[in-house]
Structure formats: structure tokens, C-alpha cells
Amino acid sequence: MKKYMYIVSVALLLGSCGLLIRSKPQTLDPKTGYFGSSLYGRVTVITDISVDATILKSLLVVPNDEYYAEMGKNLNYFEEVMTYHQLEEKMLELGDTLDLRFQMPDKLKLNRAAKLYKPFVILEKRSLYRDAHYVWVTGLSVYDPLRGEIIFENRIPSGDLAYIKGFYFPLFNSFLEYLRKQK
């Protein structure tokens, strides 16, 4: 009986660790120019549309999370990085509203915001969705409200471990590759 208790408590301890093993944001490795990761080869790029780099560079909007804000800056590509929340506040200052709380943001409002303020692209994480082959996958998608389409989307088979943000490094690496291709 006591033995079982031990096993259960150890299992619980390990389980709770899962949430603690969140990778911290990394900076680019100066040797390779990418984030260090061992998982690089497994990323699939789904959408890849060429856009004008000067417009793309202007502003990246990331989810309301310290991690993404930090990673967005560490990409060393965008002139400015903002969270959804900061963009909403900016729009309020400019006298318009924006609502990015829901899974389905109003795209026409986003389009107006990009015209009113300055061009931007929105980074969205798509965690734990099932692809056509019924594999759990995690991915990043980048939406351009001025063009009205997703300009970049990738994914990686993640099982149910997507909360460990180490999975995002290979995804960010593939995003970097895309960014560096644009002229």
C-alpha cells in the first residue's frame, strides 16, 4: 500500500514538472543564425507567399504572452513588436476599436487598423489541432490583414506535448527562413 502511494506521488510530482519545463525564450545562435534546436527537420511549411519585405518588416503582433514578445524581438527582423493587447490600446488611442480576444478576430477591423496605424502582420499559434491525417500538430500562422490572407503557416507533429514550448524553436527557425527569403 505504502509502495503504491510512493509511486503515485512520484508520478504526480513528475506530472506537475511538465508545466514547469517551459523553455525560456532564446536568442539567436551567432554561429548558425538560428535558434538552437534538435528538432529542425520535422517542420512542414503549408503556406508560403512572397511579400514585399519593406512592408513586412514594419510591425509584428504577437499573442499576449511574455514568451512570444521576447521571441518576436529575438528574431532580429521586425522594427517593432507588439502584443495583441498593446495593439488594441493603440487602436483605442487612434479612435477605433479592435477585438482580438476571440478565436475569430474581425478581419475587416484588422484591415482598417492596418490602414489607420501602419502595416502589420499577426502571429498566431495554432496549438494542438488535428491535421488531415489525424495527427496532433502545433504550428505558427502569420496573417497579413492588408492582403487578407495567411502569408505563412507551418506545423510540426507534437503529440500532446505542445505545452512544452521547446517545440516552438524549430517553428520559429522555419519562420526565420521564410523572413530571410523575402525581398
Place this chain on the structure above:
Amino acid sequence: MRKKLLLGVIVLLFNSCATQYSANLNPKTNYFNTNVFNDHKKRVTVITDLDVHADSIRHLLIVPNESHLEIAKNLDFFHDLMTFEQFEDAIIQAGLADEIKSIRNRTGLHQAAILFRPFVVLEHVGSGFGLNSRNGFRLYDPLNEQVIFENEMREGPFDPSTPTPINSYFPLYNSLLDYLRKQQ
């Protein structure tokens, strides 16, 4: 040993009895498959049912999300299908985003129908929880600003073979099929 075999056979038999759900019409009945308890003629109540010209609503159907696309394609009635988000993208790409301010309200939908292209919207309405829950479809014509069709059903008995919410759509779609086939 024999007893176990028998049990196994019985379990297998029961499994094979389960309804085969699919997004395609069953060619025999010309409807989507539903389980026995969810026959749309008995279970689904039609609330609104307006006669319209079939050609005036045929152009384009907007569905709530991607899971509806595959089923709605097999209604075999509409020329074109889009999700809500795809429709917003199409408006932006057509350069009409400034005139049509937002299509999340009915004023905006009316604007879009006038300025962009004619369409009807399929809305999914759900309320309540568990045994009290109700599901329904509403077909909205933004050009004339009226609901042309609305139906509703109580949540069916739990079907262990497919515990996914999508199956409660099939009886509703069957009732919608009835309506669409009636229009001339």
C-alpha cells in the same frame, strides 16, 4: 473459452450496428445518415419556412466554420461555399473593406450583399446544456433582411459510437435539405 468467444461475437455485432456517419448523402435515402432516434421528420421542428425563388439564394452560402464545409458541399444546391472568415478575406481582397465596415452585424451583412455579391448565411444556434440543450440552424437572407428558414431540435440520446458534436448537425441538415428541395 467458448463463453468468451460468444461474448466477443455479440460485442462485434453490436458495433457493426452503429450508424455509419459520413458527410456524403446516402444514395438510397437521398439524405445524410442519422441514427434511428434522430430521424429528422420526427425530431426536428421547423420554426420559420418562407417560400423564396431558388435562384435568388443559390449563389453563395456562408457557413460558420470549416467543419461545415464538407457537409454543406453535398447539399448540392449552392454554387459556391465559404466560411465566415474566408468571406471576410474575399471582401478585403476585393478592396471593399472600407465601405463594408464589419460583417459581424446585420447592417454589415446587408452592405456586403449589396456591394459585393448576393449570399445567404447559415447560422448555428445552440442553447441550454445536456438534456435541455437545443440546436438549430437559421438561414438568413441579408439582402431582404429576413430569416427565411429556421429549425430546431432537442439533443438526441447519447450515441456511444460517435461522441462528436458534429452528428447532431445531420438531422438539422436533413431538414434543411427538405426546405431547399421545395424551393423553385
